[in-house]
Amino acid sequence: MKTKSLLKALSALVLAYGLTACSATPEIEPHAQEPSWPTSEEEMAHTMTNQISDPWQGFNRRMYYFNHTVDENILLPLVSGYKAITPDPVEQGVSNFFSNLGEIPIFLNAALQLKPKPAFETLGRFAVNTTIGLAGLFDPATHMGLDKQNEDFGQTLGHYGVSPGPYLVLPFLGPSNLRDAFGGIVDMAAYNAAVNELGLKDSEELFMNFVKALDTRKNINFRYYASGSAFEYDTIKLLYTKYREIQIER
Amino acid sequence: MLAACASQTEQQQAAQMNKQVCDLPYTTYQATVTGHCQVPKAVLPQDIERDEMVLEMRPYEQIPEVFFYNKGLKYAAVTQEQPAPLVFSIAGTGGSYDGSKMRNLEKGFYQQGYHVISLSSPTFSNFIVNASTGEDHFPGFLEKDAEILYEVLEKTLAQVKAEKEIEVTEFYLTGYSLGGAHSAYLAKLDQERKQFNFKKVLLVNPPVSLYNSVSVLDGYLDIDDGDVAKRDRLNATFENIIDRFSDAYASMESASFTQDSIYQLFGQSNLTEDELKLLIGTSFRMSSAEMIYAIDTTFNYGAVIYKDHEISKYENNFHSFVRASRKGFLNYFDRAIVAHYTKEDPNLTRDELIERLSLKAIEDFLVQADNVSVVTNADDIILADGEVEYLQSVFKDRAKIFPQGGHCGNMDRKDFVAYINKYFAK
Numbered sequence: 001m002k003t004k005s006l007l008k009a010l011s012a013l014v015l016a017y018g019l020t021a022c023s024a025t026p027e028i029e030p031h032a033q034e035p036s037w038p039t040s041e042e043e044m045a046h047t048m049t050n051q052i053s054d055p056w057q058g059f060n061r062r063m064y065y066f067n068h069t070v071d072e073n074i075l076l077p078l079v080s081g082y083k084a085i086t087p088d089p090v091e092q093g094v095s096n097f098f099s100n101l102g103e104i105p106i107f108l109n110a111a112l113q114l115k116p117k118p119a120f121e122t123l124g125r126f127a128v129n130t131t132i133g134l135a136g137l138f139d140p141a142t143h144m145g146l147d148k149q150n151e152d153f154g155q156t157l158g159h160y161g162v163s164p165g166p167y168l169v170l171p172f173l174g175p176s177n178l179r180d181a182f183g184g185i186v187d188m189a190a191y192n193a194a195v196n197e198l199g200l201k202d203s204e205e206l207f208m209n210f211v212k213a214l215d216t217r218k219n220i221n222f223r224y225y226a227s228g229s230a231f232e233y234d235t236i237k238l239l240y241t242k243y244r245e246i247q248i249e250r
Numbered sequence: 251m252l253a254a255c256a257s258q259t260e261q262q263q264a265a266q267m268n269k270q271v272c273d274l275p276y277t278t279y280q281a282t283v284t285g286h287c288q289v290p291k292a293v294l295p296q297d298i299e300r301d302e303m304v305l306e307m308r309p310y311e312q313i314p315e316v317f318f319y320n321k322g323l324k325y326a327a328v329t330q331e332q333p334a335p336l337v338f339s340i341a342g343t344g345g346s347y348d349g350s351k352m353r354n355l356e357k358g359f360y361q362q363g364y365h366v367i368s369l370s371s372p373t374f375s376n377f378i379v380n381a382s383t384g385e386d387h388f389p390g391f392l393e394k395d396a397e398i399l400y401e402v403l404e405k406t407l408a409q410v411k412a413e414k415e416i417e418v419t420e421f422y423l424t425g426y427s428l429g430g431a432h433s434a435y436l437a438k439l440d441q442e443r444k445q446f447n448f449k450k451v452l453l454v455n456p457p458v459s460l461y462n463s464v465s466v467l468d469g470y471l472d473i474d475d476g477d478v479a480k481r482d483r484l485n486a487t488f489e490n491i492i493d494r495f496s497d498a499y500a501s502m503e504s505a506s507f508t509q510d511s512i513y514q515l516f517g518q519s520n521l522t523e524d525e526l527k528l529l530i531g532t533s534f535r536m537s538s539a540e541m542i543y544a545i546d547t548t549f550n551y552g553a554v555i556y557k558d559h560e561i562s563k564y565e566n567n568f569h570s571f572v573r574a575s576r577k578g579f580l581n582y583f584d585r586a587i588v589a590h591y592t593k594e595d596p597n598l599t600r601d602e603l604i605e606r607l608s609l610k611a612i613e614d615f616l617v618q619a620d621n622v623s624v625v626t627n628a629d630d631i632i633l634a635d636g637e638v639e640y641l642q643s644v645f646k647d648r649a650k651i652f653p654q655g656g657h658c659g660n661m662d663r664k665d666f667v668a669y670i671n672k673y674f675a676k
Contacts, residue, residue: 032559
């Protein structure tokens with residue numbers, strides 16, 4: 001537990017320093033020449049991408065690169081090792097297990113947004129999968145027509161009119177914004193409260209979190225810079241923001 | 251409640267069984283955006299073993315820092331254990347070796363017992379950064395593209411042979427869209443150089459005239475004149491499309507995105523013809539902006555970047571995207587291709603250059619090249635009036651024209667894949 005809070009304090013420090021310290025504005029050498037194809041401040045300001053608040057871009061772009069490095073050197077090799085030694089049905093079982101624990105924050109958020117159908121469907125899924133699905137290792141609920149929902153505290157805040165705030169690339173977790181990052185912390189607390197009910201030892205909990213991290217990364221089909229686009233940072237920012245708007249509308 | 255859910259599931263499952271096709275109203279634009287989903291999808295293997303390959307061409311230390319992730323030409327190889335024929339496959343404008351169309355082609359060829367080497371388009375940034383030769387070359391100039399590609403075919407083949415220990419019996423070649431035009435020029439070049447002696451070459455949805463095709467696609471996103479009111483209207487249209495997607499998504503049963511739910515989103519959002527064109531034009535404009543940026547950065551021309559400025563990998567380079575995307579491909583054609591090649595050959599006019607960037611320029615070769623065939627759709631949006639007929643008159647019985655499918659909209663569909671399978675049947 002101690003290491004956890006230390007990590008938290010450390011990352012808060014890095015965040016506070018990093019957000020303000022680095023810049024993304026080009027440092028143009030004195031001999032460099034203006035691009036010959038024109039644009040204007042007015043034009044730049046009216047692009048869809050620049051409608052998104054991104055005052056911490058210097059930090060964000062560095063974090064984007066940092067995440068890529070962590071991905072390449074640590075996470076992805078671990079994931080492929082995990083996939084190599086784990087039989088597919090076991091992998092699926094692990095995914096189902098964590099997905100089932102994740103129903104708790106989904107239910108809470110659906111309830112907070114006063115959406116009875118998704119809330120009951122999620123509750124139903126949790127009940128069915130925890131019992132018939134053997135503690136969530138199997139997912140009979142989906143086969144029974146109970147659809148997996150997608151709610152989180154960021155969406156709940158958005159539902160009640162909280163604006164996204166500045167765009168934020170989180171260490172390890174990637175694209176987010178101030179609202180959703182805060183939401184993630186709240187969801188994590190709900191999840192942890194549920195996990196505490198399992199009465200695990202610290203070392204067991206650590207192992208579980210490790211496997212959960214691998215499982216989460218395994219299920220996200222995204223590789224930094226894999227699009228080959230020189231403007232991937234901007235495209236992802238736009239897609240993330242619009243995707244969240246669409247989710248919140250739901 | 252559970253019983254009710256169960257009966258609903260049976261209905262859903264039945265619906266899913268029939269959901270091989272979508273119920274969107276067919277237009278050539280819709281087929282170009284979502285695929286020709288009104289006809290059934292081909293059955294292809296789920297997953298095949300596929301190697302990601304990297305080939306060093308330009309020395310890595312010459313690659314600009316901002317393209318740190320583009321060190322080495324990336325391509326894919328799919329190989330057979332026994333001796334087999336090999337297909338080279340080339341992507342379309344701005345397309346990567348890794349795109350879904352390329353992967354579908356790989357699966358089909360693999361199933362038929364071929365080795366496959368999948369290559370990005372010479373207009374894709376990774377290709378430009380690693381293989382383009384700079385001063386004397388602008389991607390899109392087909393003759394020179396083909397020369398560079400020829401070298402890439404030789405080098406990738408040598409690498410795959412060495413690393414995968416494969417035995418190749420004979421060579422085939424294909425490419426879609428711009429990759430189709432490249433294939434035609436490569437086939438012609440091979441007639442002189444005779445390194446591959448391609449048994450068969452298939453051009454899939456190729457342009458006839460590059461200039462005509464580019465004019466069509468560029469025209470779908472009409473922002474080049476800098477008209478502010480027009481731009482604001484387009485932005486509003488985009489926001490409106492996103493709003494309609496939101497509403498459609500909100501009304502869906504499941505929160506997860508599947509192929510079916512995407513069709514459903516498009517179905518409920520009911521995009522107009524102009525809106526579909528806008529999406530196609532935007533996607534094309536994004537590819538051309540990437541291409542322009544890659545050329546500019548690699549060779550330090552200073553069109554959309556600061557000349558003589560080293561771009562850091564953390565730098566905000568979005569201004570370059572705005573500069574490049576406002577102007578589009580036609581502007582690149584005039585400012586780069588025309589400017590360069592008329593300087594090289596002062597007798598060359600702009601119109602002659604337009605003529606040269608087409609299949610018509612190698613018509614004499616294509617008429618008699620029995621190993622070269624074309625497959626396209628009667629309503630392909632990149633073909634101007636009369637160009638379908640032109641392809642028929644040049645290729646005669648080597649031309650297969652499907653009545654529908656838009657631009658490359660049926661490449662993963664049953665009828666198209668059946669045609670490809672038959673064409674490549676050994």
